[in-house]
Amino acid sequence: MSLEGKVAIVTGSGRGLGLAYAQELARQGAAVVVNDVDENTATAAAASITDNGGRATAVVAPVGSTETAEQLVQAAVEAYGRLDILVTNAGVLRDKVLWKMNDDDFDTVVNVHLRGTFTCVRAAAAYMRENEIAGRIICIGSPAGQRGNFGQTNYSGVKAAIVGMVRTWSMELRKAGITANAVIPVAATAMTATMPYFAAAVEAEQKGEAMPPFFRHDLGFGTADDVAGLVAYLASDAAAGVTGQAIGVGGDRLQVWSHPEPVFSAYREGGWSVAALDEAFGDIIDAHRQSVGETFPPLPDELQR
Numbered sequence: 192m193s194l195e196g197k198v199a200i201v202t203g204s205g206r207g208l209g210l211a212y213a214q215e216l217a218r219q220g221a222a223v224v225v226n227d228v229d230e231n232t233a234t235a236a237a238a239s240i241t242d243n244g245g246r247a248t249a250v251v252a253p254v255g256s257t258e259t260a261e262q263l264v265q266a267a268v269e270a271y272g273r274l275d276i277l278v279t280n281a282g283v284l285r286d287k288v289l290w291k292m293n294d295d296d297f298d299t300v301v302n303v304h305l306r307g308t309f310t311c312v313r314a315a316a317a318y319m320r321e322n323e324i325a326g327r328i329i330c331i332g333s334p335a336g337q338r339g340n341f342g343q344t345n346y347s348g349v350k351a352a353i354v355g356m357v358r359t360w361s362m363e364l365r366k367a368g369i370t371a372n373a374v375i376p377v378a379a380t381a382m383t384a385t386m387p388y389f390a391a392a393v394e395a396e397q398k399g400e401a402m403p404p405f406f407r408h409d410l411g412f413g414t415a416d417d418v419a420g421l422v423a424y425l426a427s428d429a430a431a432g433v434t435g436q437a438i439g440v441g442g443d444r445l446q447v448w449s450h451p452e453p454v455f456s457a458y459r460e461g462g463w464s465v466a467a468l469d470e471a472f473g474d475i476i477d478a479h480r481q482s483v484g485e486t487f488p489p490l491p492d493e494l495q496r
């Protein structure tokens with residue numbers, strides 16, 4: 192498997208997971224357009240690739256607008272002559288419980304994640320279709336989007352929506368040979384470093400030690416590099432037949448997420464009036480009630496911090 196001759200854009204790749212994706216794509220042979228809002232991290236990220244013999248260029252611009260999306264595609268074409276791979280990874284958090292979340296908290300997260308994914312994929316797909324390139328679109332979701340998460344109205348909303356868009360794009364782009372998949376990562380980065388539950392894992396990583404197996408195996412929580420292999424694989428020719436999927440990865444764990452399906456259907460001639468529901472609904476929902484959120488097992492004593 193090689194990405195030699197291919198050109199990739201990774202949004203928000205100055206640090207964290209995006210940086211790991213950009214570095215792995217470059218290691219596999221792709222030329223990479225690194226992007227971030229932060230100039231120092233963006234140029235350092237590109238340098239970390241070129242210093243190791245890879246090809247990379249940095250575009251400092253905030254993902255969200257159509258202008259930035261077009262600027263990124265143009266940068267790939269100007270620097271390397273084409274575009275094969277887009278990874279929409281740029282992200283921010285503005286966590287607050289619903290009744291404390293203000294419009295700005297909501298709009299900021301919608302703009303970067305949802306609008307940023309939409310505008311970048313639209314620009315990349317238009318270029319790929321026009322140039323008959325069987326490209327790869329890889330969008331980043333989150334367990335919070337798959338299952339909901341306390342304090343993350345904005346974030347869980349956009350991450351669920353991203354997977355919804357990916358399903359639609361996999362249908363719309365199939366004829367052009369372009370695949371669209373979602374990756375659902377879990378990793379120790381600035382985003383997760385402050386969560387007390389993961390303190391022992393983050394501490395091990397900072398010391399350059401292997402993370403305890405409880406995190407890597409039981410929780411599927413590892414380093415950013417643990418996620419990068421899947422992104423590079425989905426970007427390759429080997430994954431030409433994979434589209435419309437949501438694949439989770441973290442630590443030692445790889446997961447195929449289901450797409451929502453009705454788990455039970457009940458029929459009543461004439462339809463479901465309030466009276467009919469009043470009679471039957473309690474038993475139906477008791478037998479088929481769905482869970483929300485992610486539940487973590489209790490931390491073993493030796494990993495308590």
Ligand SMILES: NC(=O)c1ccc[n+]([C@@H]2O[C@H](COP(=O)([O-])OP(=O)(O)OC[C@H]3O[C@@H](n4cnc5c(N)ncnc54)[C@H](O)[C@@H]3O)[C@@H](O)[C@H]2O)c1
Binds near residue numbers: 207226229279283331
């Ligand atoms: N860390 C995890 O466990 C985890 C889990 C699920 C999903 N994710 C998702 O993975 C992605 C990367 O997360 P991370 O943990 O590496 O976070 P991070 O905060 O370390 O990195 C995000 C990067 O995006 C950049 N960025 C922010 N707004 C931008 C914009 N408008 N345009 C361009 N760049 C912008 C930031 O400057 C930063 O470098 C995000 O989409 C996040 O939601 C992360």
